[in-house]
Amino acid sequence: MPLGWENWTLPPTSAEYPGAEPFVPERATLPRLRGAVDDCRGCDLFRDATQGVMGDGPVPARLMLIGEQPGDKEDLAGLPFVGPAGRLLDRALVEAGIDPAGTFRTNVVKHFRHVVKGGKRIHRSPVRWQVAACEPWLLAELELVRPEIVIILGSTAGQAVYGPTFRVGATRGRALEWPAEQMGAGPSAAVATAHPSSVLRSREREKDRAALVADLVVARELLARR
Ligand code: URA
Ligand code: SF4
Numbered sequence: 001m002p003l004g005w006e007n008w009t010l011p012p013t014s015a016e017y018p019g020a021e022p023f024v025p026e027r028a029t030l031p032r033l034r035g036a037v038d039d040c041r042g043c044d045l046f047r048d049a050t051q052g053v054m055g056d057g058p059v060p061a062r063l064m065l066i067g068e069q070p071g072d073k074e075d076l077a078g079l080p081f082v083g084p085a086g087r088l089l090d091r092a093l094v095e096a097g098i099d100p101a102g103t104f105r106t107n108v109v110k111h112f113r114h115v116v117k118g119g120k121r122i123h124r125s126p127v128r129w130q131v132a133a134c135e136p137w138l139l140a141e142l143e144l145v146r147p148e149i150v151i152i153l154g155s156t157a158g159q160a161v162y163g164p165t166f167r168v169g170a171t172r173g174r175a176l177e178w179p180a181e182q183m184g185a186g187p188s189a190a191v192a193t194a195h196p197s198s199v200l201r202s203r204e205r206e207k208d209r210a211a212l213v214a215d216l217v218v219a220r221e222l223l224a225r226r
Contacts, residue, residue: 001132001135001182002159002160002161002162002163002164002179002182002183003163003179003182004163004164004165005128005132005163005164011043011044011129011130011133017041017042017043017044017133018042019042019043019132019133019134019135019136020040020042020043020133020134020135020136020137021042021136022042023036023037023039023040023041023042023136024036024136024137024140028140028143028144029059029144030054030055030056030059030144033054033137033140033141033144034054037052037053037054037110037137038051038052039052040052040110040111040137042133042134042136043111043129043130043133043134044130045109045111045112045113045126045130045134046111048112048113048114049070049075049111049112049113050075050076050078050112051075051078051111052110052111053070053074053075053078053079053080053107053110053111053112054080054106054110054137054141055080055104055105055106055107055141055145056079056080056104056105056106057101057102057103057104057105057145058101058102058104059104059144059145060144060145060146060147061102061103061104061145061147062102062147062148062149062223063098063102063103063104063147063148063149063150063151063219063223064103064104064105064106064141064142064145064147064149064150064151064187065081065089065103065104065105065106065150065151065153066105066106066107066108066138066150066151066152066153066157066160066161067080067081067085067105067106067107067108067153067154067157067195067196068107068108068109068125068126068153068154068156068157068195068197069107069108069109069110069111069112069113069125069126069156070107070110070111070112071083071085071112071123071197072112072114072121072123073086074086074112075111075112075121080105080106080107081105084197084200085195085196085197085200086105086196088196088199088200088209089105089153089196092196092209092212092213092216093216095213095216096213096216096217096219096220097217097220098216098219098220104141104145104147106138106141107157108126108131108134108135108138108156108157108160108161109126109130109131109134109156110134110137111134113125113126113130123197125156126156128159128164131156131159131160132160135160138160139183139184142183142184142186143184147186147187148187148188148223148226149187149188149189149190149191149219149222149223150178150186150187150189150190150191151190151191151192151193151215151216151219152176152190152191152192152193153193153194153195153196154168154193154194154195154197154198155167155168155195156195157195158171158192161179161183161190162176162179163182166192168192168193168194168195171192172191172192172193172194172211172215173191173192173193173211173214173215173218174191174218175189175190175191175218175222176189176190176191176192177189177190178190188222188226189222191215191216191218191219191222192215193211193212193215193216194208194211194212194215196212199212
């Protein structure tokens with residue numbers, strides 16, 4: 001649990017929503033995690049979502065990317081980063097010299113938080129206690145995948161790892177120390193960058209896309225030096 005989250009781990013109705021821990025299987029394999037996440041009742045987000053979405057990719061993998069939560073398409077497909085943000089991410093990875101198929105991608109929250117407006121499902125970022133409730137799944141994935149470098153996509157993922165004061169703007173594009181005391185032994189470094197969804201929404205899309213690619217290059221270079 002990152003520092004600064006201590007008072008956020010209990011949801012408003014903590015007896016009803018105990019966090020993910022009791023639902024995470026021991027001796028996890030990716031198929032077991034995938035089977036179990038759908039039955040998680042650790043917070044309220046399972047109620048409106050189609051299914052829980054576990055990370056996907058090779059196990060182990062040298063590079064792990066951590067996003068926010070599944071989007072509309074991911075919720076329906078049961079796989080992370082299969083929608084527009086995922087396509088942008090794939091292209092950015094290729095441009096940075098990273099094979100997308102060699103990476104493990106996941107999210108800090110495994111169910112899609114949204115509101116329905118005019119028949120459409122509109123993304124809502126998860127709130128802190130929901131992120132904290134979901135963290136045991138991410139820890140299980142980290143243990144399984146054992147990445148050498150983690151790429152943090154956006155501020156929700158950054159705050160899940162580094163705590164609520166984390167800002168992408170202040171940290172992006174350089175090697176960050178992994179907070180092993182809070183998150184457990186892990187990668188040798190993390191690199192933060194913007195979330196691909198924010199690039200999609202940006203009015204300076206080309207500039208922001210180039211900045212995303214540049215940050216991914218930093219991660220590739222860190223890997224190459226190991
Ligand atoms: N955005 C995310 O953060 N994760 C996904 O899986 C898709 C979109
Ligand atoms: Fe469990 Fe996470 Fe889904 Fe909440 S969002 S129900 S903690 S898997």
